[in-house]
Amino acid sequence: MKSLMDGEYKVKLNGITHWIRVAGSKNNTTPLVILHGGPGGNQYVFERTIGLLLSNSRTVIYYEQRGCGRTEKPSDDTKYSIDLLIEDFKSLRKWLEVKKLDLLGYSFGGELALEVAHADPKVINKIVLSGPSLINSEINKMVQITGFCSVVDNQMYKQMQNVLKEGLTIDETYNTFWELVDSKSVDLLLFENQEIGKKNRILWEESNLVNTGLMFKALQKNPVKIPLLDRLKEIQQQSLIITGVFDRNTGISISKIIHKGLRNSDIVLFNNSAHFPDLEEPEKFNMTVQEFLDQKVVSLL
Known part of the structure; x- marks a missing residue:
């Protein structure tokens, strides 16, 4: 990895100026790239909650996808697709100058993490999926x-x-x-715990970052040619799926389908969480992720 200091950066990736933040660089670990959900969300809440725990012992890379949060919006409202998001990510990886990356994707970010791993398999080391989606299913x-x-x-x-x-x-x-x-x-x-839901909404409002809905609409109109479900078996990286038992947004059903399709995955259920176990059970979430990332890589080859 290039010698980066902790802090925020504005970097042009694939023609779009992206917001990037580095945290925990002193830990000098395989960088853990956080892929946010939505589609069209941002990293504001994650970086102020569970991200603080993760970056205590890992190098964490946040970035916000095109047209999301603090990242520049494409001039054409239709310029959102899985292929473009993958190319953006590849540009991020080149900017970071790394040989290996770990991924943590939550909600739609989990789906995107799988797409990235499928498209750039030699670079992706391990994958964590929290409440992953299959948005067009x-x-x-x-x-x-x-x-x-x-x-x-x-x-x-x-x-x-x-x-x-x-x-x-x-x-x-x-x-x-x-x-x-x-x-x-x-x-x-x-959320299962509505007090946590209220705190999350306060942070949403505090951020002043709005999901325009443009990415979601574009991804619905322009789905990938071969559904992700039909390509899961080609993804070989060790993957950990984290799902709240009360998840009513993507749910155990989607996580089980993804788990069944992947060749090398484990699934962990969080008994007191809905769609955001990182917020409802942060200590357990942090421990589960850290232990998984610290394990020696098990290859299927």
Whole structure:
């Protein structure tokens, strides 16, 4: 790795000026790159919570994806795709001047981590997936549909029942549900402990960083040609999947499907968490990730 000091950087990667932050450089470990979720999210909460624990003993690299958080927005609103995100990442790796990287992706970031590992296998060492998604799959949308039904109040539930009776497609039902729900319903979906949910929302608001929704829309319109599920078996890196048992956003279902498809993965369930075990059980999350990354790499070759 190039000699970087802890701090924030603005670096042009693949034609887009990206926000990057380095923390824990004194630890001189294999860099752990954090891939945020969304699609269209940012690193603001992660770097102020679990990231502080991880960087006590690891070199941590944060960056925000194109059009996200503090990173520049493409001039063309359609310039979002998995291929472009992979090329952005490859530019980041070249800028870092590294031979090996570990990845920690949460939610959509977990899905992106798998895409990066598939596209750049010689560079990626180990992969941690926290509540990984399969955003364009019907089952992921059904998990969220049933998840909302399980947590909303009676009035909202009746509205959702009426939607379900309309005979809409899964996509139409999914989109209608997201138009119906309020911030309280979203917090109920994402967190088991609502006090943690409130703290998370305060940080979201404090950040002044808004998810435009442009990336999500573009990724829905331009899915990858060969679904990730059909390529999981080609990913050989040791992978750890972390999932909260109350995850109603991506859920155990998605994690189990990914676990089944990967050739070299383990799955750990967090019994007091929903979609963000890093926030609801931070000490356990930190310990689990650190122990996994410290293990000797087991090759399938």
